[in-house]
Amino acid sequence: MRLSPNPGNLSMGMMENFSVVLVPNIDFRYTMSAPSYDSGHSPTELQHTVTETGIKLAGRVWGVSPDTAQVRILALHGWLDNGATYDLFAPRILDIFKAAGHTEVCFVALDLAGHGKSSHRPPEVLYYLWDYIDDVLGFADEALGWDTFQLIGHSMGGHISLMFSAAYPDRIEKLTLLESVGPIGVPNEDHTSHLRDYITRRRAILSTGPSRKPTYNSIDDAAHTRGSRGITPLSDEAARILCSRGLEPVKMPTARRPSLGLAGALTAAASTEGTKYSWSTDVKLMLRPPFRWSTEAIASYVEVTPPLFHYMFNMSCLWQIFDSIPKFGSKPFPRQDRRIQEGGGPHGHWRASSTCERIW
Template identity: 35%
Template sequence: MNTTQTQTTEELRFQVNGHQIAAKCWGDRNATPVLALHGWLDNAATFNRLAPQLRGVRLIALDLMGHGFSDHRPASMPYYIWDNVMDVLGVADQLGLTRFSLLGHSMGASIATLIAGAFPERVEKLVLIEGIAPLVTEPEDAATQLAAAIKKRIRLQGREAKAYSDFDAAVNARMNGRWPVDAEAATWLVERSIEQRSGGYYWRSDANLILPSVMRMSEPQVESFLTRVTAATLLILGDNGIPQSDRRIALLRNIRTEQLAGGHHLHLEEQAAGLIATLINEFDLV
């Protein structure tokens, strides 16, 4: 049964560090604001199914830099996950939020944890869906990581972007990606991620997002963030999602973990989204 409620949405735009960051909002303007962060190559529409079922909050879902309707980073600048921390804080500052709660999926969950570890005084509560902290590279592998990333960047320079013949072809591609979603969810994501130009339909997201990371943190560095998190945390995992580290979970001092039937994008699955909404409503972000 579809439990999604009808709710007014609003588009916002922020100017942060000289760049535009777009956002999609649900909920009453006077309700408690919660910032929502999507996963890699997704966008704010990833919360379309979940957001209308949340009670008492104004969910402000960002298009992270390079995604959705937000600007791309400069062409010469790699996408480092930690750069999103300053972007999110910039949005929070413009909203006048001294303390706030964060909802993140996958990469967005990792960004949320970095913020909560670096600035524990600013984060009230965390809801993490299918993610805890960033991928890592151990110190002994840093040189080969850098070399591989640069070689691929050089190899892909000047390559033409792939065009889709029509909108439905792009939706079909998104439905059958590495982490499949249903037709409705794929349509939501594609609507915010594609543009029509001469020759067909093209992804609006920055092609540089698919390049390997030039540099990553090590596991001890990531753990130093986790040990500083003071926010009460709700971690929601899918039984067919991405396995998470028990050690990382244990380092979060005030955490409740729930596992539901579903895949990596379980918040976009109709049945799981309703269950996730119930858990979040009980967690009380208000």
């Protein structure tokens, strides 16, 4: 049964000052090294096609079954990542709750549409944050059966989580943003340039389609490229975790190679058909929406109702964005407990133990 949404009170009122808690410095290289954490927790796979959107979503489930959980946590990953971004994070969360006497915990890391093992949107449909919200709502209702739950979002997943919480505050028990300041507004005069850029990029991407995707000889090759040349740096171990879920095998066309025939003449002999790997992500994810919210519209989303834990790292490029938000006419993120881990970068949550212990 689909649950009725409650939009809550999203009016802009007086915003409270937020607290800042500084924690000990952690070396940046160590933070990004994604140390292994083996707690004996192994995830199970969950797939469900959302009735309203028709999207098949895949998720990884740690802990007890969703229908018996007393502590329910749904986690959303960042742009071009997948649910495996929580492979070190989730087991540590379960152990923290267990140490506190809570054993009926379920942690679900979702592959957002177009990412990981979830399906792509139809060819003519782009990826908008509000469509992700509908996906998450349907998945929580139908696949998990959760009336209320805790919501965690990293980067783009944080943007989606913030908007979901603003639209459905009665559904969220606690909101945790990892490296996210929510959707970013743009000045009104910038919309025309964004539209031109969008049309140019859309033509280029749709004219070539999946052929734009790079291919790799092995998962290790892809992991090394993702770790060293990606938009945000990752260790090979962390990159391999993402690649193991985010890659799919690609059959390459049969190659022809010259060989010597019986008479010594060169002949063409078919080589064995090869298999390479490519990202399963939809190429349309490289398209930014043609229109974005105005800074005034963003204000209605940042005044979230649920308890908010906001977590950024001091080498993040988001500091510049975060510090600029008050210039838009309001203080950012009321009613939050904002904590800073010194030394982390855009994927600082890979340091599972340090991050989790400061959030819970």
